[in-house]
Amino acid sequence: MHKKVLSEIALYHGTIDMPKYWDIDREKLAQDILTQNLFNKEFPFSRQWDMLNTYMRDHINLEYGFSLINKKTWGNIYKPKEASLPLLQVDKVDLRNSPDFVFLYGVKLAKDSCFVRIHFDDNRRAGRSWDIPINNNQFIMFPATQMYYISPNTSDQLNFIQTITYEFI
Amino acid sequence: MAHFAKLGANGKVIQVLTLDNKDMLNADGVEDEAVGQQYLERHNNWPAQMWIQTSYNTSGGKHSSGDNTKAFRGNYAGIGYTWDEDDQIFWPKKPYASWVKKIDEARWQSPIGDAPELTQEQKDQNTALTHRWGYNWNEEGQSWDLVDSKTS
Numbered sequence: 001m002h003k004k005v006l007s008e009i010a011l012y013h014g015t016i017d018m019p020k021y022w023d024i025d026r027e028k029l030a031q032d033i034l035t036q037n038l039f040n041k042e043f044p045f046s047r048q049w050d051m052l053n054t055y056m057r058d059h060i061n062l063e064y065g066f067s068l069i070n071k072k073t074w075g076n077i078y079k080p081k082e083a084s085l086p087l088l089q090v091d092k093v094d095l096r097n098s099p100d101f102v103f104l105y106g107v108k109l110a111k112d113s114c115f116v117r118i119h120f121d122d123n124r125r126a127g128r129s130w131d132i133p134i135n136n137n138q139f140i141m142f143p144a145t146q147m148y149y150i151s152p153n154t155s156d157q158l159n160f161i162q163t164i165t166y167e168f169i
Numbered sequence: 170m171a172h173f174a175k176l177g178a179n180g181k182v183i184q185v186l187t188l189d190n191k192d193m194l195n196a197d198g199v200e201d202e203a204v205g206q207q208y209l210e211r212h213n214n215w216p217a218q219m220w221i222q223t224s225y226n227t228s229g230g231k232h233s234s235g236d237n238t239k240a241f242r243g244n245y246a247g248i249g250y251t252w253d254e255d256d257q258i259f260w261p262k263k264p265y266a267s268w269v270k271k272i273d274e275a276r277w278q279s280p281i282g283d284a285p286e287l288t289q290e291q292k293d294q295n296t297a298l299t300h301r302w303g304y305n306w307n308e309e310g311q312s313w314d315l316v317d318s319k320t321s
Contacts, residue, residue, distance in 0.1 A: 017178050018178075019178055019215070019216050019219055021216070022215070022216055047214055050214055051214045054213075054214065054215075058175070058177075058183040058184050059177070059183060061183075061184075061248065062177070062181065062182075062183045062248055062249060
């Protein structure tokens with residue numbers, strides 16, 4: 001008897017463990033997110049963003065043996081009590097140009113003030129969801145075909161979350 | 170062209186990059202690993218001490234030219250290898266839990282040594298393609314098992 005897995009919905013999560021004294025300056029990233037949102041500009045390339053992106057690409061290649069290619073990046077700010085709309089990063093009428101993965105990174109968040117809800121179908125058991133908390137310096141990466149949303153910010157501070165979308169080869 | 174391995178926090182190689190030799194020359198015009206490390210830190214946002222030079226022509230503690238005095242750090246680093254600072258060797262992934270380091274040859278070895286030599290008869294049969302004899306490591310039994318992969 002044999003088994004073949006035809007498709008999987010994998011969730012990658014953890015913390016960004018940079019070398020000592022080389023932590024990502026999340027304040028700088030938060031400032032960039034603020035600038036992008038205030039002035040409606042493209043997210044600026046920065047050394048801090050590059051460190052985050054390179055870390056993720058290197059470690060996914062090391063641990064799981066596939067390479068990530070950048071598609072888009074942006075940051076979001078969530079005010080107190082604010083949640084995101086349901087989000088979906090693939091464009092079902094333009095799958096060729098859609099990403100494979102969504103990567104979310106906790107830039108500056110009040111502790112345990114929100115989580116990410118990822119919706120998925122488990123064959124006949126459709127309409128399921130998985131909640132995973134997101135905190136400072138933590139990341140979550142999942143297939144871009146999954147709808148997700150960021151739960152209401154239960155703190156009285158602004159929450160900053162960075163998104164990067166990737167293709168994989 | 171020089172090669173440098175980028176180390177992760179646990180000493181694992183996460184990337185291997187090439188560097189133009191002119192970018193690692195010191196003030197005296199001599200190639201210096203520390204200069205290369207500084208260059209890579211500046212251009213790759215990763216601390217200098219976590220870039221370790223590796224030799225493309227070294228494998229199993231031997232140099233491809235035959236002159237083993239040129240062998241450098243055991244093996245050419247690859248993604249997933251581990252840097253052993255004490256022995257100055259890049260180790261590939263350990264193939265079996267029980268295997269031990271053979272430092273002089275920069276390779277892993279079973280706890281009972283290498284697989285026995287095939288007999289002349291077995292070699293002849295392999296050459297004639299009637300069999301494909303070889304030894305497989307049996308981790309559970311801690312032994313080398315003779316198998317004919319053509320029939321099994």
